[in-house]
Each structure stands twice: as C-alpha cells, then as structure tokens.
Amino acid sequence: MKFEYVLLGLLARRPYSGYDLRKWLEVEGQFVWARAHHSQIYRKLGQMEAEGWVEHEIDPREGRPDAKVYRLTPRGHGVLLEWVRSPYEPPSRFMEVGFLPRFSIAVPLDKDAAIRLVETELAYRRAQIAKSRHRDRTLRYQDPLPELDQELDRQIHDALHELGAEAVDRWVAWLERTLRSLTEGKPIR
Template identity: 75%
Template structure:
C-alpha cells in the first residue's frame, strides 16, 4: 500500500485541505496509517495533482492564509478502486496498515471486495493459529550466557505467547464481527 491510497481514500469521503488531512491522520488516522509529516502530505498532493488524480480550489480565509482544498477526480477514483480491488496478501502479523487502510476504503466503496478481504484475512489468521497454537514452545539451552536466568526466561517466553495468542483471538473475533455486519442479510451461507 502506498500513502497516496490513504489520501485518495480520505478524499473519496470529502474534500480536504492538506492541513485537514494532517489533522485527521494525527487523530482518527493513527489506526489507518503511521504518522505523516505535513510536508510529506503536501508533496504527495502535488504529485497526485500532476498525475490528474486530484484537483484543488483555493479557499480564501480572512485573517488566515488561503487553503488549497483538494478533491478526487474521476482518474483518482479509478486509481483508488484499482488498489481496493487488487489482490490482497496477508502479512505475517495482524493489524498491518495495508489491511486496515484497505478495509476502511473498500467497505463503503465495494462491499463485496471488503467481504472477500475479511474472509482472506480470517482464513490466514485461522491457519496461523492452527499451525502455531499447539506447537512445542520449550526453550532449550546449550551453553547459555552466564547469568541468564532460565526460569525467568521461560516465564517471560510463556507470558509473551499468552499475550500474542490472546491478541490473535481478539483480532479474529473482531474480523468475524465486522464480516457478520457486512454480510447480514446479504449472504445466506454465513
């Protein structure tokens, strides 16, 4: 996923100034994309305008600098939909930005794509759980570093496994809940 996809997804909802995009990314957007510096946003908007994906109008503001307010063009919509509908390959870790950003854009634009995305993510995570949940997690020591406390090492190792397993279970439950909301009344097989 590229940063322009996030910006195009936001502009699909409404026109934004660069400043407003930055504010959104710093607050609500923290769960969709890593922090972005305002200069990165303005550079990407200029590039996207050169590509014909966005256009801007100047919003005159009394007592403050004028603002460029950006709007998605039909070409930008096509680029956004092409990304939303492109193949999705789950990462090894849950909660990755490619998934969350893609889901946040896909669901309102193409519900069927969002449903397929969720099913792919759920299947991948269930396979990870099946492969890893019951595996032997014993730690084996051979000439350990002097001072290494093996009991503490085992305790921490097991605690981290419990934390990770709980987080994965929570993630899968959330995915299934969202899938249920999107398919309720639309898919007789669920």
C-alpha cells in the same frame, strides 16, 4: 500499504486541505495509519496531483495563508476503486497497517470487495493459528550470557505467547462477526 491510498480514501469522503488531512490523521486516523509528517502529506498530494489523481482549488483565508483544497479526479476515483478491488495479501503479523485502512476505505465503496478482504484475512489467520498455536516453543540455550535468567526468560516467553494467542483469537472473532454483519446486511460492531 501505500500512503496515497489512505489519502485517496479520505478524499473520497470530501475535499480536504493538506492541513485538514494532517489533523485527521493525527486524531481520528492515528489508529488506522501511522503518523504522517506534514511534509509527507504535501509531497504525496503533489505527486498525486502530477499523476492526475487529485486536483486542488485555492480557498482564500482572511488573515492567514490561502489553503489548497484537494479533491479526487475521475482518474483518482478509478485508481482508488482499482486498489479497493485488488487482491489483498495479509502480512505475517496481524493488525499491521495494511488491513485496517484498506478495510475502512473498502466497506463504504464496495461491500463485495470488503467481504473478500475480510474472508482473505480470516482464512490466513485461521491457517496461521492452526500451524503455530501448538508448535514447540521450547527455548534452547547454548552458552548464554551469565546475566541471562533462563527461568525468567521462559516465563516471559510463555506470557508473551499467551498474550499474542489471546489477541489473535479476539481478532479472528472480530473478523467473523464483521463478515457475518457484511454478508447479512447488519450493522458492523
């Protein structure tokens, strides 16, 4: 998942200054995208402007530095829609950074693309569960460190497997509800 798509998705909603983008990413965006340093945001905005995806206007500010306010160009709009509609390849670990930002951007821009995205993620997770849920998880030891408590190691291994299984089951249930909501035109919850 490339950071520029997150920025393009935000700019699809309204023009932002680099400062406002950073603030959004620190608060609302912290669950959708990993933290972004302000230098990363400004560097990416500069690259996107050089590519013709965004343009800026100067917003004069009294008593403080003027702000560059960025907006999408028609080219940036096209790049964003091309990405939203492009094939999605799920990562091996669910709820990685790639799905959530893409989903949050795709739904209001192209509901059919969002449905394909959810269907792809759901099919991948179901196949992953079918393949992995009942695999042999026996831990085998060969010359372990003397400090290694094998019984405690087995307990934590099983507890983490159970935690992961519950989490992926909740994720799949959410994907199923979301897919129904999108296909039936009901509110997403």
